[in-house]
Amino acid sequence: MKILIADDELRLRKVVALHLKKAGFAVLEAGNGRQALEIAKEQKPDVIVLDIMMPEMDGLEACAAIKADAELSGTPIILLTAMAEAGDIEKGNAAGAEYYLTKPFSPRELIDKINSNFKS
Template identity: 45%
Template sequence: MVRVLAVDDDPTILRLLQVNLEMEGHEVLLADNGRVALDTIRAQQPEVVLLDVMMPEMDGFQVCEAVRADPELTATPIVFVSARAQQADLDRGFASGADAYITKPFDPVDLVETIERLAAGRR
């Protein structure tokens, strides 16, 4: 079981992520904006974070950069799950510190494999 924080401002996407990950036996925490995500990462220390790019208050790039700047959190694997699929978006995601970038619509099997691979690498 992997503790995953799913962050997206779209409740339908959050529910889709939650259902898919819970069906695979993972614990899922939810956040609907970047500021709540950062607070949840600090308080709950999830094993993997799934992060949307376009969100209110703090975008995904800002959250990723804040996690990477915090010595206690810097090793937390971050996967962007975003509809922003231009090469410039992927480049910015990796430059901000992401471990993976998956574009929407996503394949749930690929997403679960990515989460499990990153979590195993962290342990």
């Protein structure tokens, strides 16, 4: 299973990628929403994990663009963000995200969410 993780915080992205790799996933990485959209179009990941607050294109914009793309619209998206207000979660749902996890989080929680909901 191929997972794309997009977060502008390099250290956090590397930690999450390490945990996902240890769990047996192939990992793709992006530093912003625009990169995430480009990589998603090229690589067709099975799941996409997006931070919301990123430069160039934020995670909500990237999520909406992915869901609007005919080839990518069925790709599950998990928003992983520090934005935890009810309105933020509503915006994430409106953009098309399947799940919303707030930081700080447990990498195990993310892996369990992927395994229980998206692994065939």
